[in-house]
Amino acid sequence: MSETRSVAQVYHVELGPRSYDIHIEPGCLDDLGQAMGKLFASPTRCMVISNVTIAPLYMQRLRDSLESAGWHVSECILADGERYKTIETLGFIMDALMDAKLSRNEPVIALGGGVVGDMTGFAASCYRRGIPFIQVPTTVLAQVDSSVGGKTAINHPHGKNMIGAFYQPKLVWVDSMVLNTLEPREVKAGIAEAVKYGLIRDAVFFDWMNSNMAAAIDLDADVLSKIIHTSCRHKAEVVMADETEQGLRALLNLGHTFGHAIESMTHYSTYLHGEAVAMGTLMAARLSEQLGFAEPGIESQIRVCYEAAGLPVDVPAFHADAWLDAMGHDKKNVGSRIRYILLRNIGEAFLAENVAPDAIRQLIDSYQSVH
Ligand code: NAD
Numbered sequence: 001m002s003e004t005r006s007v008a009q010v011y012h013v014e015l016g017p018r019s020y021d022i023h024i025e026p027g028c029l030d031d032l033g034q035a036m037g038k039l040f041a042s043p044t045r046c047m048v049i050s051n052v053t054i055a056p057l058y059m060q061r062l063r064d065s066l067e068s069a070g071w072h073v074s075e076c077i078l079a080d081g082e083r084y085k086t087i088e089t090l091g092f093i094m095d096a097l098m099d100a101k102l103s104r105n106e107p108v109i110a111l112g113g114g115v116v117g118d119m120t121g122f123a124a125s126c127y128r129r130g131i132p133f134i135q136v137p138t139t140v141l142a143q144v145d146s147s148v149g150g151k152t153a154i155n156h157p158h159g160k161n162m163i164g165a166f167y168q169p170k171l172v173w174v175d176s177m178v179l180n181t182l183e184p185r186e187v188k189a190g191i192a193e194a195v196k197y198g199l200i201r202d203a204v205f206f207d208w209m210n211s212n213m214a215a216a217i218d219l220d221a222d223v224l225s226k227i228i229h230t231s232c233r234h235k236a237e238v239v240m241a242d243e244t245e246q247g248l249r250a251l252l253n254l255g256h257t258f259g260h261a262i263e264s265m266t267h268y269s270t271y272l273h274g275e276a277v278a279m280g281t282l283m284a285a286r287l288s289e290q291l292g293f294a295e296p297g298i299e300s301q302i303r304v305c306y307e308a309a310g311l312p313v314d315v316p317a318f319h320a321d322a323w324l325d326a327m328g329h330d331k332k333n334v335g336s337r338i339r340y341i342l343l344r345n346i347g348e349a350f351l352a353e354n355v356a357p358d359a360i361r362q363l364i365d366s367y368q369s370v371h
């Protein structure tokens with residue numbers, strides 16, 4: 001443990017029998033084994049699921065921590081990338097769990113970003129009808145968003161995250177120091193998901209992010225700490241109020257209806273998730289202005305913020321039919337309607353159920369789509 005280590009902060013996600021803590025502390029990766037003593041009567045077997053990029057960086061440290069606390073550790077190492085968030089990879093994880101003979105009370109630990117976390121959580125929800133799982137998020141995006149809240153999933157060729165479950169972790173263990181090895185582009189994509197909390201429910205945080213963006217993408221420890229803490233607090237509050245997305249939680253999907261379409265139309269190979277969400281958010285802001293829900297100027301305010309973060313802001317050109325088709329497959333739709341999260345103001349989002357397809361065509365036309 002480093003002597004310069006900051007004080008740990010814990011946020012409790014109260015969900016009755018599915019409650020858990022989010023523990024945030026720089027350097028805490030080395031302490032997970034010890035912490036698991038509070039969750040499990042005695043250490044037995046566990047499996048760490050990670051990928052070929054992250055495992056060489058952090059698996060040994062995590063393994064040392066677990067083994068020194070008495071755990072017998074097996075590993076399951078996945079290929080790296082969103083394109084492997086598939087049913088085939090899920091099968092690979094299931095084979096590993098069967099081979100390791102994990103019983104119903106023995107945990108899996110997701111060591112990775114949102115892809116590893118979403119897949120591990122889904123595997124944990126299915127294997128033996130549900131085993132405990134722990135999130136050790138290693139990307140900005142996973143530390144500010146995906147590791148909290150229990151959305152787990154894999155992709156289907158017809159759409160992203162189409163096969164999944166709400167399945168809460170037993171613990172989220174956040175060590176911001178592991179972010180130091182992350183590619184700068186990944187840092188920026190994660191920042192987009194943190195900005196989202198400002199846009200939907202915290203205008204003060206949005207302004208603060210704007211003022212501190214250079215330090216944020218430079219991973220300044222104090223700025224990063226505030227971003228992770230504020231994001232986890234917001235995420236926990238939203239999940240506690242609406243665990244299974246009956247209302248409030250849908251607001252966290254700001255930018256995602258358009259963003260998922262961008263990812264799908266570009267075959268998940270051009271933009272990172274957070275980048276697509278950033279462009280999707282700009283589209284949602286423009287639509288909010290176009291429909292008269294927001295005063296003109298919101299889109300440009302958000303654009304300035306994303307530009308400072310080095311995020312892409314030029315929405316790719318596709319025909320309106322391609323957009324509508326791609327969004328028609330979005331799992332958040334109810335019946336044939338497409339739901340949009342729109343903005344009334346910075347810090348105030350709402351769910352719009354009945355946006356006419358013509359309004360979407362007008363929006364797409366405003367980007368002068370050509371093909
Ligand atoms: P990711 O998991 O693909 O990680 C990004 C890249 O960074 C990968 O190449 C990974 O190997 C690498 N990496 C991870 N940690 C590293 C580290 N510490 N050092 C060096 N490299 C590291 O991407 P992501 O942005 O973390 O997650 C995106 C996924 O999260 C998408 O599939 C998205 O659907 C999902 N998501 C889920 C939720 C949710 O609530 N469950 C929310 C938002 C996004």
Ligand code: GLY
Nearest residue numbers: 145149151249252
């Ligand atoms: N990231 C969206 C949600 O957790 O609901």
